[in-house]
Amino acid sequence: MSLLKRSLAVRLALLIAVGAGLVLLAVLSFSHISLSRLFVRQVHQRGDALTRSAVNLIESRMGRAEATIREAAAAFALLSEGRNRAQELICSTLENHTDLCGMTIAMAPVGASPSDSRMYSGWRKDADISLKQDHLPENNYQQDWFYLPYYLQRPVWTEPYYDDKTDALMVTYAVPVLRHGQMWAVVTGDISLEWIRHMLNDLPLGPGGQAILLSRRGRYISHPVRDLEMRETVFSLAESLAKPEARTSLVDIGHRMLEGQPGQLSYRRPFDDQPAFLHYRTVPSSGWVLGVVIPEQQIHTSTLRLNRINGLVGLVGMSLLLLAALGLGWSVTRPLKKLAKAADRLAQGDFDAPLPAIRSHDEVGCLNASFRRMRVDLQRYISELTTTTAAKEKIASELAIARDIQLGIVPKLFPPFPNRSDLDLHAMLIPAREVGGDFYDFALLDENHLYIAIGDVSGKGVPASLLMAVGKTLLKSVMQTVRDPARALCQVNDELAEDNDSCMFITGFCGMLNLRTGDLLYANAGHNPPLLLGGGHDAQILEAPPGPALGALPGSCYASCSRRLANDDMLLLYTDGVTEAMDPDQKLFGEARLLQIARTREEVAARSLVEAVEHAVRLHAAGAEQSDDITLLAVRYRIDPGQVLVAxxxxxxxxxxxxxxxxxxxxxxxxxxxxxxxxxxxxxxxxxxxxxxxxxxxxxxxxxxxxxxxxxxxxxxxxxxxxxxxxxxxxxxxxxxxxxxxxxxxxxxxxxxxxxxxxxxxxxxxxxxxxxxxxxxxxxxxxxxxxxxxxxxxxxxxxxx
Amino acid sequence: MFWGAVSRRWVLVVWVFLSAAVFNPAGAAEGKTDALTLVLQWNHQSQFAGYYMALEKGFYKDAGLDVTILRGGSDVRADRLMAQRRADFCSAMLPTALEMRKTGLPLVLLAQLVNRSNFQLVAWKRPEGSDGPAVLEPSDLDGLRVTVWEKNFRSPYLSFFRGWGVRPAILPQYYTLSLFLHRGAAACSVMRYNEYHTLLQNGVSPEELTVFNLWEMGVNLPEDGLYCRADTWQQRPDVCRRFVRATLAGWRYARDHRKETLDVVMGYIHREKLPTNRPHMAWMLDEILKSIFPAKDEAWTFGVLSRQSFRATTQLLQHQGRIDTPPAYEDFVKMEAAQ
The missing domain is CATH 3.30.565.10 (Histidine kinase-like ATPase, C-terminal domain)
Known part of the structure; x- marks a missing residue:
């Protein structure tokens, strides 16, 4: 079964074999039917011909005997001194007609005196002829050969009988001789029926075929079963049958056969109950009936034999076909298998796997050629791919490095000021690509002043990251110098706007927190305003007069705003990567959501707030691709308890x-x-x-x-x-x-x-x-x-x- | 044609005679077994089944008898064998036995086996073809050719014709029915158990025939009986008794074991190569038993010849001139043999 599933060749061969087998079966069935019919016809013709020829043969012999005896009788009637010449007549007749075994001339008894009776006999013994004269033939007058012609006054064939002398089946033809209208004598001739037996035995009837000869009374004269001969008649045989219907059938057949007309019929043989054909014909002279029985089995045997030969030839043909189909299948599948193996090796990267040679231009040949071309193309493609991949890898590696550098630009060590209890700051930057355009920054400008900034460069990727690096660095250095967010933004804007051919810009927020007083000085360059949390008031947006994005317009001015932070106030700076983070349905995270999260976490540490927001954004995105960099910076201001207030x-x-x-x-x-x-x-x-x-x-x-x-x-x-x-x-x-x-x-x-x-x-x-x-x-x-x-x-x- | 057969049979007869001489009653008187010979009136056939079975089943042997059964037939003259003491017992028909006494062979009847006659006269229903006149009554046979057996088989038919006032043209009938079958005669004589069935086996259907059962039409002569010479009976009554009793036992056995009996009969048939067949012998056995053993409504006794039947037979024979003075019943019939 597995072979059947695995091997195309076997399947193909099997399919062909089954198809051919069905055709063979149909042909055999058809031939069986037509052969059977043909054989039946032949059997009828043969049976008819055989009975006809056998009957003719018997008739010719018996006719000859009849003619001889009649002639002898006629001659005897004409002999003036008949009695004296009777023996001569017998002798010469027997000498001239070798068919005759014996001959008798019996004088009819005249008057009451039996002594007047004479009987002359002659019979063939070896080559000689023996003669005999009987003076008291009384017993013989009672026999059919005399009795019948005497009383019937016509020639008659007796029923056949066993002759003890010759130990042979004999039959006698008896001709009455009349003189002056009176029965004068009976002249008989005997012929042996052994030759009939031989002749019937020699009839070419085929296996199981039988020839039977019936007397005019239905007695078996010749039958393959010798015990039946002369003992049984068709009717006595019928009587011995067990089944009444078989008995009736055989009696009926007997009557039909004895009707005197030739015929044929299909019947079941009485003893073995086998179906058979019977052809019969009457021998005209004696009224005997010759029957030829040919069993139907003979037809079946012949048909079967021919069918067996046909079947054998068909099977041999089919086997050859099967072999051819297998060969064909293998010739198709062998290169396919090789191709499959080569494909496997190819898949493992072995491009030197040998391919079957192209021997033909059939479909398999085409496949082979295509496979070769494919291998060449694949080799080329892979080599190109290798180059491209190497280049890409290089770029990727460079990008990775760039990312490291970019991430290295922003301070990453948290907590940044572990020694300061008045500052809790945390920030996070998650670029959407390898490198991003967002940045945050913070630094202590001096002991009491904290610089914080956040920015978002328009666009993404490498250009944005470059601008981000520039913007971030610039802003920090300017802030360190001017210490005023608005002025710092003005300077950075002018710096960036100059020769800004790529038309890129940065939105940013910049603030400076006086850690002693809590005063926050800040300015906004088109960036999302930060949130102010805690300190006993609700989370709120830290409003600032909006300014244009950095680098967009030269000469832009920014206004500083100031806000004094209360103890425990927290600022949350963020980029639009947070509020515009999208879920798979393109729904934005939104400011409101951010506010909501911030409000519930007013008391927590900066790090927790940042992480909570990041987590919420990630949950919101639910696996959707991050479209923009996400940057967060939180700082909580606490009044240093040891600080002396100046004012x-x-x-x-x-x-x-x-x-x-x-x-x-x-x-x-x-x-x-x-x-x-x-x-x-x-x-x-x-x-x-x-x-x-x-x-x-x-x-x-x-x-x-x-x-x-x-x-x-x-x-x-x-x-x-x-x-x-x-x-x-x-x-x-x-x-x-x-x-x-x-x-x-x-x-x-x-x-x-x-x-x-x-x-x-x-x-x-x-x-x-x-x-x-x-x-x-x-x-x-x-x-x-x-x-x-x-x-x-x-x-x-x-x-x- | 028949010379050979006849001469061979004579050789057999001579052999039987010689063997009979060797194991003669002289020795039997003092020996344990008595050798004796039975001659039948015809060829071996079911007609004599009782004798075969008595021999086959050892009834004779049990009775201290060593019995040889000789067949009869056209070539065997039972009367001669009896006269020449070559046979001790014979089977014969009652008229035949009575006629034998006339020829100087004083037979006595030891057992009457067939009490009901089997004689039949069968006629073609249409002797001259399907358009000819039909034969339905005995009177229809007037002037027609009828074949009748010769000699002592003739008596019942002559009695029948006379009784029915029929005057057919009687032709002799011998061993075959061929003349009748060739339609050379309108009717022929047959025994119910034998020739009638032969006709059927020759393809004649009962519908073609008109059958006259003589025993139903006034002529019922007892047939087969077991006889011995009068002096045998006088000298060896004991042997006779034993033989008769064993014979009757044989018949009873045959009646009760028909298939086995038939097998035995067919054994005789095959040994003798007789041209007959088993169905025919089966028919014969059935029919002969019917005429030996009385049915419930039949008056005779198995093995016994009644005085009435004896008288009727002797009267008929006397009338036909076949016997002169009939013997006295007591002289002829020794029914005590069976006792």
Missing amino acids: GKGDTDPPCAVLTLLNRLQELPRLTSWVEKQAQACGLSSRAAMNLNLALEEWVVNIISYGYGDDHEHAINVRLWADSQKLQIEVEDDGLPFDPTAQGAVDTDAALEHRQIGGLGIHFIRKTMNGFSYRRENDRNIVTLSLQMHESRSKGDEGPC
């Missing part, structure tokens, strides 16, 4: 108002109007407000005029705190370090030309302000002016004006 409440509270000025004198009216506005809001007296304004102006002009060693733009931040008791203003600049409080008192009496620069201004500030302090933080000068509300009213009122 009391103002250090912790966020300022009531913030103003950022550029280091240009043109900015002064803005300052003036802002101070006026704030003073009015705080309910400051106009004198105190004017003093404050003058003091601030004095100091800001001082910064603008002398504070910087360059002509670049710098931001000067002015922050205001006010309550019912006190008003406090901080001025912060990134100019050269200068502590005004360290200047000596102004000699107001000295000549003007001998006085120090700014000396009067500082003096004025000291005079009008309740508090005047300076500190240097993160390379920045911070000067704090404060006014007691009630004093300010009095002190401010007493101002120099």
Whole structure:
């Protein structure tokens, strides 16, 4: 079975064999039927011919005997002295007619005297003829050979009988001789029937065939079963049959045979019950019936023999066909097998596996040729692929390196400031490709100032990563210098926008956190605003005036915003890779979701928040391909418990108002109007407000005029705190370090030309302000002016004006 | 043709005679077994089945008898064998036996076996072809050729014709029915157990025939009986008795074991190469037994000849001139042999 499934050749051969077998079967069946019919016809013809010829033969002999005896009788009737010449007549007749075995002339008894009777006999004994004369033939007159012709007065064939003398079956023809109308004598001739037996035995009847000869009374004269001869008749035989129907049938057959007409019939032989054909014909002279029995089995045997030969020939043919089919199948499958083997080896990379030789141009040949071509193409393809793959691998390796480098650009060591309990910061960057365009950055600019930034370069991949590297590095270095997010962004924008042929840009957020005060100074260049969490308030978006993306437009300006963070406040910076992360149905993660997550995790550590968001995004994506870099940065601000506040409440509270000025004198009216506005809001007296304004102006002009060693733009931040008791203003600049409080008192009496620069201004500030302090933080000068509300009213009122 | 057969049979007879002389009753008187010979009235056939079975089953031997059975036939003259004391017992028909007494052979009847006659006259229903006149009654045979056996077989038929007032043209009938079968005669005589069945076996169907059963039409002569010479009976009554009893036992056995009997009969047939067959012998056995053993409604006794039958037979023979003075029943019939 497995061979059948495995071998095409065997299947093909089997299919052919089955087909041919069916055809052979059909042919054999057809030939069986037609042969049977033919043989039946032949049997009938043969049976008819045989009975006819046998009957003719018997008839000719018996006819000859009849004629001889008749002639002898006629001759005897004419003999004047018949009795004396009877023996001569017998002798000469027997000599001339060798068919006759014996002959008798019996004188009919005349009158009552039997002594007058005579009987002359002659019989053939070896080559001689014996003669005999009987004077008292009384017994013989009672025999049929005399009795029948005597009373029937016509020639008659007796029933056959066994002759003891010759131990042979004999039959006698008896002719009555009349003289003057009186029965005078009977002349008989005997012939042996042995020759009939021989003749019937020699009939070519085939196996099982039988010839039988019946007397006119149905007695078996000749039968293959010798015991039946002369003992049985058809009717006695019928009587001995067990089955009544067989008995009736045989009786019926006997009657039909004895009717005198030739015929044929199909019947079952009485003893073996085998079907057979019977042909019969009557011998005219004696009324005997010759029957020829040919068993149907003979036909079957012949048919079977022929069919067997046919079948044998067919089988041999089929075997040859099978062999041929197998050969054909193998010739087809051998190259296929070789091809399969070669294909296996090919699959394992062995291109030298031998292929079968192309010997023909048939389908297998074509397949072989195609296979060869395929191998060549494959070899070429693989070699090309190898080259390409090598190149790709190189690129991939380079990309991997680039990724490492890129990831190396951003600080990756967490916690970054393990020694600082007031800072909890964590960040994460997951590029969508090998290299990404996102970045985050943070650094302590000095002990009290933390720089944080996040950015997203337009586009992705290598170009984005390059720009990201540039942007990130640039922003950090600028921040380190200018320490003002808005100005830093302005500078970076100008730097990037210059020769920006690739029209790429960066959205970014940049902030600087005063770790001492919690003041966050920040600016946004088209980036998603960060979230502010904790500190007892709900999570909120840290709004900032939007600015254009970096590198998009040269000369763009950004505004700094300030926000004082409370203890435990947390900032979460992120890129649009978070909010625009898509699930398989292209649904965005969304800001709302981010907010929701942030709100539930306000109290957790920065790392947990980052990871929670990342996890949520990953869950949302549900296996969908990451389309954009995901970048997160969280920082929690905590007030260092050991830190001494410089300005009391103002250090912790966020300022009531913030103003950022550029280091240009043109900015002064803005300052003036802002101070006026704030003073009015705080309910400051106009004198105190004017003093404050003058003091601030004095100091800001001082910064603008002398504070910087360059002509670049710098931001000067002015922050205001006010309550019912006190008003406090901080001025912060990134100019050269200068502590005004360290200047000596102004000699107001000295000549003007001998006085120090700014000396009067500082003096004025000291005079009008309740508090005047300076500190240097993160390379920045911070000067704090404060006014007691009630004093300010009095002190401010007493101002120099 | 027949010379050879006849001469050979004579040789056999001579041999039997010689053997009979060697084992003669002289020795039997003092020896344990008595050798004796039975001659039948015809060829071996079922007609004599009882004798065969008595021999075959050892009834004779058990009776201290060493019995030789000689066949009869056209070539055997039983009367001569009996007269010449070459045979001790013979089977014969009652008329034949009575006629033998006339010729000086004083036979006595030891057992009457066939009490019911088997004589039949069969006629072609249409002797002259299908268009000719039909033979349905005995009177229809008037003027027609009828073959009848010769001699003592003739008596019942003559009695029948006379009884029915028929005057057919009687032709002699010998050993075959060939003249009748050749339609050379309109009717012929047959024995119920033998020739009638032969006709059927020659393809004649019963429908073609009109059959007259003589025993039903006024002529019922007893047939086969067992006889011995009167002096044998006087000198060796004991042997006779033993022989008769064993014979009757043989017949009873034959009646009760027909298949076995038939086998034995066929053995005789085959040994003698007789031209007959088993179905014919079966028919004969059945028919002869019917005429030996009375049916319930039949009056005779097995083995016994009644005085009435004896008288009827003697009267008929006397009337036909076949015997002169019939013997006295007591002189002729020795039924005590069976006792």
